[in-house]
Amino acid sequence: MIRVTIWNENWHERHDEHIRAVYPDGIHGQLAAVLGSEADFAIHTATLDEPEHGLTEAVLAETDVLIWWAHVKHAEVSDKVARRVQEHVLRGMGLIVLHSGHMSKPFLRLMGTSGTLSWRDGDRERVWTVLPTHPIAQGLPPYFELEVEEMYGEPFDIPQPDELVFISWFSGGEVFRSGCCWQRGYGRVFYFAPGHEEFPTYYNEHVGTVIRNAVRWAQPVLRRGDFACPNVTESPESRCSGRS
């Protein structure tokens, strides 16, 4: 089983009826539905208002891949929990950061950059695959369209991705690196741009394929324990010197 925790700040859905109309079960609820088709995914959800935002040591220790959606409440995520998420990624947990999560504490801690970009209200987005063999791009057409999505545009202040999988086109004239992969410590991080709360993006079949693929891609290969710097008192050569 791949143990997935879906985290959502869960604010818009509770305070704006127009958003609630789009995501009556919350964005985390719809993301859970998107993943629900996979028999080998064990899905858990957590939200900002829970104690420790629902991301205790115990929860993260049992999480293989964490999905992060947030927009207006980044500052309310405690530094302690943000650091805990970062450390679990460095130990091997996968992290999928969606849409406005580009300004979330865990993402910025892992990237080291400002995460800034330009944006504009609803536009038509076309997501192009530029790395067709990447596991996250499997099962997709050469491009797919989102009738209405928030425009996120370059320059996007991120470290150069280890792998650039998607580039988005917007009818208003912008481009964006909308699907980016990084290795950080023992963990994998995937940023995917689509997913503004006003629009039914997470009902799109291709977006669902991307997120399901990303969960499989981001699952841990190894988990790491502490972050010590070991003092190697006995050198490899001293250990093998008898032989040479």
Next chain:
Amino acid sequence: MIRVTIWNENWHERHDEHIRAVYPDGIHGQLAAVLGSEADFAIHTATLDEPEHGLTEAVLAETDVLIWWAHVKHAEVSDKVARRVQEHVLRGMGLIVLHSGHMSKPFLRLMGTSGTLSWRDGDRERVWTVLPTHPIAQGLPPYFELEVEEMYGEPFDIPQPDELVFISWFSGGEVFRSGCCWQRGYGRVFYFAPGHEEFPTYYNEHVGTVIRNAVRWAQPVLRRGDFACPNVTESPESRCSGRS
């Protein structure tokens, strides 16, 4: 002029006569001497005990390249100053992190990883250039030797370097990625491993060449102002639509 600020925690030199004997003017003093040969370098030094560790907004605003040496006092660097250094790098300031600075707050904030590695007391190190055309490698032989240096060994928990310039060999049997480059925001970061306080590494002519080259490589191309996410209310297409 390239305005260089050399920062040193300046602890060992003041509290251990053996270290003071190696660096009577402090490691920052010797680094200043190493850079002193360059007529177009304006050199400034700062240390941990100064107010704001000598790294005020005013000082960093006037710094093109910051050199960082620290070892046992990482925790005493305030988060406020560490964040300020990170932000100035993202705005364009170059950063050269030396030796045990791999565990310093500014470096870890910019990398997002744990910075951990393995280490062992004095060994002989041989620094090999693997990217001979890199600006930081100019004027060096194919390799150079440090009679006695602290062993730093793999695995080194860093994001994959944008450019890997040096790999070190140790007589005890280890290897290490000892010269690594990254772009972060508008700034460039270079990590260089040699430089344990007990040894006269910063008197080595080739080490001096590396550091002088790194200062030139890391100087800003552009400086950035704020870190806002601009709302593009008028799309490029709406602006040019009259023409097509």
Next chain:
Amino acid sequence: MIRVTIWNENWHERHDEHIRAVYPDGIHGQLAAVLGSEADFAIHTATLDEPEHGLTEAVLAETDVLIWWAHVKHAEVSDKVARRVQEHVLRGMGLIVLHSGHMSKPFLRLMGTSGTLSWRDGDRERVWTVLPTHPIAQGLPPYFELEVEEMYGEPFDIPQPDELVFISWFSGGEVFRSGCCWQRGYGRVFYFAPGHEEFPTYYNEHVGTVIRNAVRWAQPVLRRGDFACPNVTESPESRCSGRS
């Protein structure tokens, strides 16, 4: 001086009056005009029909940066000259490949991939900078527009660029990695997509800035001699063993 050789297959201009009307002095002639503003550029041109296509050992040995424009005559470039160009790049010569040069023999020999992409007749192109600090992007606005340009679209079969500088937007709905950098051996390679022969692209001020910047970026740091694999009969350790 930076010694620049501009190479053009020079076919369309001589056989199609419409193209000749756009580039009466040939595309190479207009590229020479674009570079002519730089007092420290020594500009030479060469074309397909010259002996050895004007790219003799002597010419390449005196060339710091080679600019390549070709479209319908790739197959007429001799393998011998294509290999010679590749070898000079590996020795340190810079190479700037323009537009349909993505299918030229020298580019494909250096990339190792098929260079294929999708294309469509005249469209409006908007070139976005995604790496604002890159030397090739200096002096440009956040984006610039080409009223009419041939659409080149993803997927583009190239090795992942060492640095991705530009991404293009097309009004018809495509995106393209239109400015890509690679290091190959001792040489630097830059591919820049705009420049279809039917359109006045090389009269555009921003395109001129890109090409002038690229020449400066691609100039050699070092030149390499032969491509031997030296047999190191005396190891570094045997040389220094007296000391340890």
Next chain:
Amino acid sequence: MIRVTIWNENWHERHDEHIRAVYPDGIHGQLAAVLGSEADFAIHTATLDEPEHGLTEAVLAETDVLIWWAHVKHAEVSDKVARRVQEHVLRGMGLIVLHSGHMSKPFLRLMGTSGTLSWRDGDRERVWTVLPTHPIAQGLPPYFELEVEEMYGEPFDIPQPDELVFISWFSGGEVFRSGCCWQRGYGRVFYFAPGHEEFPTYYNEHVGTVIRNAVRWAQPVLRRGDFACPNVTESPESRCSGRS
């Protein structure tokens, strides 16, 4: 099943009794034995002297991963077959290049560089993992030793690897990027340095683990057909314009 073709120039084993004593069934025979433990590998071997070197269109069309060992007969591999191997890699076939294959025609065609390095007769090699989470590094200790192996040293003229997995240490004082990954077209390429014909390297358990892991890593995700540049006569926008 993963269909693996092991290719060997098969010269030393037939013309030098000392090599035959090390590899009585040929290096390809021992590599087949190394892979034989995997129930889901279908193993085929081919050698230089066969018609078309045993690498016909039919054989490559049925090959998921090709392993290449060669040393003194690179020039005898026909350009036609070398190009065929390159094209199958670009279509999706995995390629594992061993030891002196760094100068083989298929590897150089895919890299675009000279492949040159420095070398020295038998030395002790220690292979360090620098990317512990990479699939090719699974099941290995932090490092493993080869009592006697040919020294391959930097600088190694290759494009910067997409992923650097192993760095080797040699008792004589050199280092080498001994495990490197690249994506080329739809195919994956892995270069692994150990494997000089005079030494029993391919009997080493850890070397066997690396090669088995590499076969799994390099298997195709997708296979590509032709290498055309499609003319997109109908733009995505014209196709969707009815909707917006």
